[in-house]
Amino acid sequence: MDEPKAAKQKRTCNKKVIFLLGALFPLGVIALVTIAVVQNKPLPKNIKYGIVLDAGSSHTSVYIYEWPSEKENDTGVVQQINDCKVEGNGISSYGHEPTKAGLSLQKCMNKARQVIPEMQQKETPVYLGATAGMRLLRLNNATMAEEVLSSVENMLRSFPFDFQGARIITGQEEGAYGWITINYLLGNFIQDSGWFKYMPNFKPTGTSGALDLGGASTQITFESKKEIESQENSLHFRLYGKSYDVYTHSFLCYGKDQALRLQIANSVPTATDSILMDPCFNSGYRRNTSTSDLYSSPCISNLRISTAPSFLDVKGTGNYQLCKRNVEAIFDRTRCTYSHCSFNGIFQPTLDGTFGAFSAYYFVMDFLKLTKGEISLDKVKETVERHCSKPWDEVKKEFPKIKEKYLSEYCFSGTYILTLLEFGYGFNSENWNDIRFLGKIKDSDAGWTLGYMLNLTNMIPAELPYSPPLSHATYTGLMAAFSILLVCIILICWLTFRKPKCLHKGII
Ligand SMILES: Nc1nc2c(ncn2[C@@H]2O[C@H](COP(=O)(O)OP(=O)(O)OP(=O)(O)O)[C@@H](O)[C@H]2O)c(=O)[nH]1
Ligand SMILES: [Ca+2]
DSSP states (O other): OOOOHHHHHHHHHHHHHHHHHHHHHHHHHHHHHHHHHHHHSOOOOOEEEEEEEEEOSSOEEEEEEEEEGGGTTSTTOOEEEEEEEOSSSOGGGGTTSTHHHHHTTHHHHHHHHHHSOHHHHTTOEEEEEEOHHHHHHHHHOHHHHHHHHHHHHHHHHTSSSEEEEEEEOOHHHHHHHHHHHHHHHTTHHHHHHSGGGGSTTOOOOOOOEEEEEOSSEEEEEEEOSSOOOSGGGEEEEEETTEEEEEEEEEEETOSHHHHHHHHHHHHGGGOBTTEEEETTSOTTOEEEEEHHHHHTSTTTGGGOOTTOOSEEEEEEOOOHHHHHHHHHTTSOOSOOSSSOBSSTTOBOOOOOSOEEEEEHHHHHHHHTTOSSSOOOHHHHHHHHHHHHTSOHHHHHHHOTTSOHHHHHTHHHHHHHHHHIIIIISOOOTTTGGGEEEOSEETTEEOSHHHHHHHHHTTOSOSSOOOOOSSOHHHHHHHHHHHHHHHHHHHHHHHHHHSOOHHHHTTTO
16 A cells, blocks of 8 residues: 555655754764864963072072962962072171172072073062071171172072062061961862862861971971960961961071081080080091181070180080980970970970971981881981991991081981970870971972962962852853753754644645
């Protein structure tokens, strides 16, 4: 039997609909892909740069940072791309020849010119922050300190960057910016205040305390839930929408070089015929020290003995226990007018949370291979004691490539770090493993410089910047996909439910 004409035509018509849909679908997909490709075409990278000079007591380092300009308020986007160690000593050593302070920076600044694209040099800010070495020079001779600062300022102005100033930062700033740096790099700010705090299993990591051991001063900074009893030790921050009450203290004269001077100066009365037997150096080690140089530091001024010989022949005896006793003697734990003190009458709340220890803490612990994994306090003491007991000849043979200044001081430095942390701040075997010894975090050096730059360039907002849940690309892509889907649905409905045109043409 012949198929009725109408049914045949209906079938033809359905075929046309299917054909139309078949043609529309790939068209939709092509449109979608085109939109996605156009939308996600990588934008030209707009990178910004910043330079910070850390003019420390022992040396100056030049750090270069970069970040994508469109993301500068996000956390963790700034990273260190270069660092340059200035040859010679810190700028405070040029008190008698200030022009040399500026000249010393030339090489590293020339290197910065090679690293930063020429087009962007004019808009790249340069900051110089001087720390404890310059604080001590200012105490000794304010004019000399001024001259050194103008010398470095003139040098930095001569470069095609946007020079923003050279100044001596306070110990409080040094502690605060060190704390900001490590928590920024560890991602602790955003974890505490980001949207994922609303997730059911969210456990805030909290912030990490910062322990910085320099050559002339040392800083301890940590968030404290307890009342901070002295105003000068109290910091308050609002970062990414969260408030932080932070304790900080900078001990001038308790950096490792000044602490060594204190230890030696304390022992001068025991010297006979200019020979000073020092348990903090390996046995067989000898060092000639001028007493006028020793006493030139304001840290030592009240330990000066008028009858001291002009030179001291310091001879190592390599005895950890005796060294520890000498080192403990430079901490005064007898006076405290607060509920709790660290040492020298300085208020310190109970230690809280984890700590990142950097600068000389890291250099020394890394040398002693004590930075990886959980190592008990007893094991650390044992390692330092073993190192101190090694004869100097043996130490030199074992580490022929390490600079003598550094190598000769690891026994003292190891003992000093242990004493400062345990006897000074009150760490013990229970909370010892709350300390992590950090050199770099994600390729950036742990130190105050990054925090300083973040603050001066206003890159840490007080409130959490509004960020929509979807990125712009995802949003546009989804919008395009749903629009196409909607058009297809409308088209299908229209083709399915309208009276087929072909039937209208008078067949029925
Ligand atoms: N072993 C070792 N010691 C180092 C190294 N670099 C610096 N030091 C020493 O470690 C101590 C601290 O160094 P820094 O953190 O650079 O100190 P600084 O910034 O110059 O001093 P402050 O102004 O007090 O912060 C000083 O005694 C330096 O001589 C290193 O690479 N290895
Ligand atoms: Ca430092």
